[in-house]
Amino acid sequence: MSIRTQLSRYNVQLLNGDVKSLLSDSFARMIGIGVGFVLWSLLAAQFPRELLPTPIETVGLAWGLVADGTAWIHISTTFQSLFWAFLFAMLLGGTLGVLMGLNSYSQNFFTPYVNIGLSIPGLAWAAVAFLVFSYGSIALGTLRFAPVVAATLTVFPYVAINIWKGVENIDHDLLRMANAFSISRRRVLWRVVLPNIAPQIFSAVRFGLAIGWKVTIIAELFAGSAGVGYKLEHAYQVYQYEEAWAWAAVFLFIIILIEYGVFKPIERRAFDWRSDVELSDIGGA
Amino acid sequence: MSTSQPRRLANALPDSLFTNRSVVFVESIVALVLVWSVVYRILPPIQESFVSPTEVVIATQELLVSMVWVEHFLASLTHVAYGFGIALFAGTALGILVGWWDFWEKAFQDYLTIGIAVPSLFVAIFSAMWFGLGATTPAAAAAIVATPYLATNVYGGINNIDNDLLKMSNAFDVSRFRVIRRVIIQSVLPDWFAGLRYALALSWKIASLAEYIAAEQGIGFMIRFEMRVLDLAGVMSWVVFFTVFLLFLEYGVLAQIEKRVFAWRQNDSVGWS
Amino acid sequence: MSSETSQAPTDESLTSNNAGSIHIENLAKEFDTAEGHEQVFEDINIDIEPESFVCLLGKSGSGKSTMLNIVSGILEPTEGQVRFETADGSGDVTLGHVFQSPRLMPWDSNLQNIEFVNEDNPDYTEEVGKQHLDLVGLSDHYHKYPGQLSGGQRQRVGIARALSIDPEVLLMDEPFSNLDEITAEELRKELISLWSELNKTVFFVTHDMTEAIQLADRLLMLGDGEIYGDLEVPLERPRRIDSDEFLKFRQKAIDTFHSIDED
Structure with missing residues (x-):
């Protein structure tokens, strides 16, 4: 339980409390990984392949x-x-x-x-x-x-x-x-x-x-x-x-x-x- | 706590030889130099590749007198200032984000774990690939490596806030703003400062590593230069310079600040001042 | 083994030993200090009957703990000796210890904490450990860790642990002084009930007069380096601390306790 949740009694209603009940931990984790994946792909599109390959290319290279x-x-x-x-x-x-x-x-x-x-x-x-x-x-x-x-x-x-x-x-x-x-x-x-x-x-x-x-x-x-x-x-x-x-x-x-x-x-x-x-x-x- | 010194010996010598911290400190350093000299003397095969303490002292003296260090020390200082400055903001912000909101805790904690575990050489080499020769590479490497450490400390500090104090504040109807300022920030500050201390020392180490790989100035660059000419005493003079500076920064400056500012916190966690 | 006041579920296997007697003979103890020798006490003679419950009272600094440490063999006396007598005549006594703080290992479960001290006991099985936890009313907590218990429950584990090695003599060092009064009261009653079941000799150190009178057959008062008070407690059990006899005896005991202050 975060400190924010502890403190939530100071605010009548916090969006976070509701969001938390909706999103399970693993969902938040997936979002975290997803955001990373998308950011990486977007960045990779801007740079030449050797400076920053896309996630999938990287996995291929590693394999x-x-x-x-x-x-x-x-x-x-x-x-x-x-x-x-x-x-x-x-x-x-x-x-x-x-x-x-x-x-x-x-x-x-x-x-x-x-x-x-x-x-x-x-x-x-x-x-x-x-x-x-x-x-x-x-x-x-x-x-x-x-x-x-x-x-x-x-x-x-x-x-x-x-x-x-x-x-x-x-x-x-x-x-x-x-x-x-x-x-x-x-x-x-x-x-x-x-x-x-x-x-x-x-x-x-x-x-x-x-x-x-x-x-x-x-x-x-x-x-x-x-x-x-x-x-x-x-x-x-x-x-x-x-x-x-x-x-x-x-x-x-x-x-x-x-x-x-x-x-x-x-x-x-x-x-x-x-x-x-x-x-x-x-x-x- | 008792010393394991033989009684007779202990009685024959003044107590301060065993109990006074400064005296024992000198004994400790003397012992190190003695062992080094003796090993150097009695093992001839080592003499070809190794150096004696005297040679290192002479090389360090030459380095200091030559004033070559000024240029490279200032270069490293600049790299660290930028890198650590970025890490200070990014690490604090990330730590607050992850410590304060459950959602971001779950979303980002894996990144913190991995960020701390990634070998620093990878960060240094990738910085070199992106930013090439110059000041950006060491600054970026230092920032990337130091950020997750500081964030983890801030995150831990927020997690360890005493719930009883929050309950107490709640019972007295203290305003939210006042609680944040007087309870939460006060509780997290010691962890933040400890993280800052570690991150600063780390920034120096990583900046030097990146300077070794791709830079035209800096302490790391000079270590590389001395290695090229295979001058061990030269390498060690820079190492001594670097280490003494870092020790001064850690124990002469930061530890003293910590002692004053957090005097209320009688912690034994950093007893090695 | 008699069982006239049976409350706790006991088992034949729980008490195979008989109680031992304690004989403190010409005991003296001095410590070396910076200023020279400091005499804690001298020429102490006490005989404690088997199966009796004796409380040692004294103010802080009177040497109660020193005395207990000598009886338990942790400290050596300067003069004299502590001798035990057992029913088999060997004098080879097993001592059970209960400390002021329970001293349980937080990384071991309650059952493991009991198992820990039964190192040399070939008859020890998990069943024995469980029986002793049952004895102190912790049947539901075998596998819990001390950190999951209340202060009173932890001290119960401490008592169960001391009993598990089947001691002839139980040495207790202010075991209830860190507990709140209600819990302490509860534990005192249970201790008396266990004692009358199991017939152990108990040597109990405390600074609380009411507690001592509630528990003991005999009060010993230590101060000024000697045993200056030695009173039999003439009260029937169970004792009520608000009865007239109790209060009257308590006043007498307190007068004795403070009799050395006037000097």
Whole structure:
């Protein structure tokens, strides 16, 4: 229920109230998508095809990438880097976050790293990692070090902040209760501590993946041979703008799949004991 | 909260070494530089491609003395001013629209979700495709990326307004205008400012990214220039310049404003000042 | 197991243990502070009979919580000891705790909250958990979360949780002080009814004299580092707080309670 609906008693009659009763949520959503579709088509009609293809042309272009297997090759390269970077960032950020939550010395000691880390752009880490790892050529099999290192270093402060806040806000009354009932440490960890910081772990994962893949793609600007970022830069350099659109469409599909197929359902279900999941707070972190 | 320092060691040294925030801050920075120097010294293979802290300090000093930074800093500042300015208006308006009307909430919330999830490189490259070399590309990229973040914060702020306060206002027959001014705007302002803070830092990062891809001036453009000549110390001097400036903006300016203006709000959400 | 005043539905399986007795012997506690040692109390001796209901009264700062924490084993005494005796002679006692705030885990359902403390209980089944929720009148709330309950209902879950581990001694730390008076009154009556059913020894800390007289067989008053008042409550149950005997005894108890103020 929106604030406006709450406030509606100030006005005798609000059109909105009536409209709301007529339109279901999904209808409003369809309108939103429809308006976007029409605007895009109208704009596309004004511009040359390569600058802005129509929605349907874009889907066709994207299908071309998927059908000939190109999409898979480059997306799997990107995801491979992302996987390792995410893992390292969770380990590094998680360790710092737990330490910062547990004692004030670690908190004061590591806070500068986290703050400085938050201010360094992903592009900077990508550029530095590229130069340090012999112009991006140092690799383990097909896995290049530079994008992994760049993404790890960009992401870890976001993970650390979330975990830190979680550990710091653990309910000490519950720990005392568990102590009074002589519950084992293992059980306390699994049943009290982890569920207590689960929302923060979830947002660390979410933030980690969201920022991680943005930086991985930026780092692939320099990668030279594979990855979505590389293909995008290449398409731009050789003026194959249509290909850039195709990649955008493929990516949009993946984003929608992950957001609506994975994150939103977890968000809704996993924390149904909480009356208020304030993910908007995390947006400001 | 207790420190995990061994007791004997802790007793032998002054307490301030472990408790005073400024002292610990210095320890933290010194530790970082020490680890960096030691790794650089003891791993010869790294020395070919890596740089020592001293080299970075010298390069940064040269950069500052040469005054080259003035031109590019001002260029970036202009790009960010336009981009962030647009995001400020667009993001606030969109956030109010989505937070206030149920219909637009349902219609536009998917766009916000996707807007936040879209990789920034896509935005930068498409801006470059449309606007080419010049100041428009970084400004547009910064505006497009920052807008959904600010909108989401405003939207969240409106959603989290305390219903009890609205009920109270209703019970006292407070006029609608007065409620909007005294309850609603006051409640949303902290979230708006937090969003603004994040969006401003983001604008700088995205503007630099777009400058890297297509611009003739700006910090991002200079990072590209130094990369062309494979000068790692040069790249890092610009990174240091950029980061120190952003830290100053975040903690020296915006955090101080936040602390004064929202003093009534004893929040622990941003304890990392 | 006797059941002379049967109201709540009880089950044979709910009480297999007998009540234990508590023996507090030569107990002293001091804390190290910046200025030196601070003596909370010393030379405390109390024997609490099995199946009795004892209230410990004291003003804030009198050391009630310290005493309770020592009895529950969370704090170590500086001198002396707390000994328990059980019917089997082992002295190996199970303590049930009810706290001032219920301390329930918001992410676990009521049933899961009860299951949580039955870690080492091989006989625990979901049925046992449900029986204990039935006992406190929450038959319709097995799978609800604490956040969906009222304050009184949450404290009922807290009581059910403490009883579920089949304790010989129930330790209660001002469990009703955060509730409104009507709810607290309701819970007091139910607690008395449960106590007379289940025959637990109850050690109950409070600062509310009326509550203490309503509940207890015996009042202990802690202040100035000693037990300065130790009164048997000579009232028949059920007790009416507006009866003449109640009011008369209450006045006597209050006089005793304030007897240390004049010094």
